[in-house]
Amino acid sequence: xxxxxxxxxxxxxxxxxxxxxxxxxxxxxxxxxxxxxxxxxxxxxxxxxxxxxxxxxxxxxxxxxxxxxxxxxxxxxxxxxxxxxxxxxxxxxxxxxxxxxxxxxxxxxxxxxxxxxxxxxxxxxxxxxxxxxxxxxxxxxxxxxxxxxxxxxxxxxxxxxxxxxxxxxxxxxxxxxxxxxxxxxxxxxxxxxxxxxxxxxxxxxxxxxxxxxxxxxxxxxxxxxxxxxxxxxxxxxxxxxxxxxxxxxxxxxxxxxxxxxxxxxxxxxxxxxxxxxxxxxxxxxxxxxxxxxxxxxxxxxxxxxxxxxxxxxxxxxxxxxxxxxxxxxxxxxxxxxxxxxxxxxx
Numbered sequence: 001x002x003x004x005x006x007x008x009x010x011x012x013x014x015x016x017x018x019x020x021x022x023x024x025x026x027x028x029x030x031x032x033x034x035x036x037x038x039x040x041x042x043x044x045x046x047x048x049x050x051x052x053x054x055x056x057x058x059x060x061x062x063x064x065x066x067x068x069x070x071x072x073x074x075x076x077x078x079x080x081x082x083x084x085x086x087x088x089x090x091x092x093x094x095x096x097x098x099x100x101x102x103x104x105x106x107x108x109x110x111x112x113x114x115x116x117x118x119x120x121x122x123x124x125x126x127x128x129x130x131x132x133x134x135x136x137x138x139x140x141x142x143x144x145x146x147x148x149x150x151x152x153x154x155x156x157x158x159x160x161x162x163x164x165x166x167x168x169x170x171x172x173x174x175x176x177x178x179x180x181x182x183x184x185x186x187x188x189x190x191x192x193x194x195x196x197x198x199x200x201x202x203x204x205x206x207x208x209x210x211x212x213x214x215x216x217x218x219x220x221x222x223x224x225x226x227x228x229x230x231x232x233x234x235x236x237x238x239x240x241x242x243x244x245x246x247x248x249x250x251x252x253x254x255x256x257x258x259x260x261x262x263x264x265x266x267x268x269x270x271x272x273x274x275x276x277x278x279x280x281x282x283x284x285x286x287x288x289x290x291x292x293x294x295x296x297x298x299x300x301x302x303x304x305x306x307x308x309x310x311x312x313x314x315x316x317x318x319x320x321x322x323x324x325x326x327x328x329x330x331x332x333x334x335x336x337x338x339x340x341x342x343x344x345x346x
Contacts, residue, residue, distance in 0.1 A: 018292045
């Protein structure tokens with residue numbers, strides 16, 4: 001597959017994931033009262049973060065590590081990673097500031113948010129990106145030498161720390177939750193997410209011809225087997241309820257396995273679509289994927305600044321559709337040659 005076509009299917013997968021993330025945030029913001037036992041939309045939108053991290057891992061291999069092997073200076077690559085980490089921190093705080101201005105968080109929480117001791121509503125993945133980019137910058141020579149094996153080894157260390165720290169349980173506080181995955185709350189935790197990034201690097205190594213496809217296929221097959229066993233043992237309904245109510249919030253291994261399966265399906269689907277030249281949906285998702293940071297940040301800032309309300313299911317569906325359509329148009333305009341957004345902002 002040509003490089004441009006390869007980039008397109010990765011962009012489409014990233015675009016789908018960021019679209020799902022903003023979709024569920026919009027549904028919540030417009031006041032839809034979920035009943036998790038019946039709203040299987042969670043099974044789809046819960047895959048957004050794992051897919052984003054897996055595509056992130058693919059790009060680390062196919063862009064950063066590939067260019068290092070082609071001769072780019074190590075220090076230049078490290079600076080690029082740290083620059084992106086700083087950008088993620090700044091827009092993370094921007095989302096938090098929007099929540100503060102809307103009265104959804106207290107001003108005293110900003111300091112804790114800055115070091116992930118308190119969550120920024122709709123923004124935690126940005127802190128996660130910043131932490132992972134910083135981690136990658138620090139261990140770049142090791143990653144260059146060992147690739148996916150290094151990242152999966154880091155993941156094994158993170159899961160080992162989670163097991164060792166398990167006696168602290170739910171009393172550990174948000175800091176340990178964010179870093180090690182203790183208690184109940186945001187997932188994936190920073191030291192557990194290298195499992196997803198490592199799987200992405202494994203796929204990237206396959207695309208770059210550095211590793212046989214059997215490695216990535218085997219990892220995906222193990223994840224699929226774990227998910228299928230859980231569905232068979234618990235039943236589809238119980239698995240859905242556990243996934244919605246428990247697996248993500250407790251950083252359960254099945255959350256990560258389900259994310260790996262979902263990413264594999266999305267990547268394969270868009271790969272096949274782009275081999276045939278792409279279709280309108282894959283092209284729209286690719287456009288969103290190329291502008292994922294703008295789409296995510298602009299969408300969540302706008303959602304925070306909108307007044308909270310309660311609405312019926314039908315009203316929420318209309319509001320969400322209008323909001324996402326406007327956000328897609330703004331994203332398209334931003335990357336157009338004659339952009340109204342650029343003109344208005346000077």
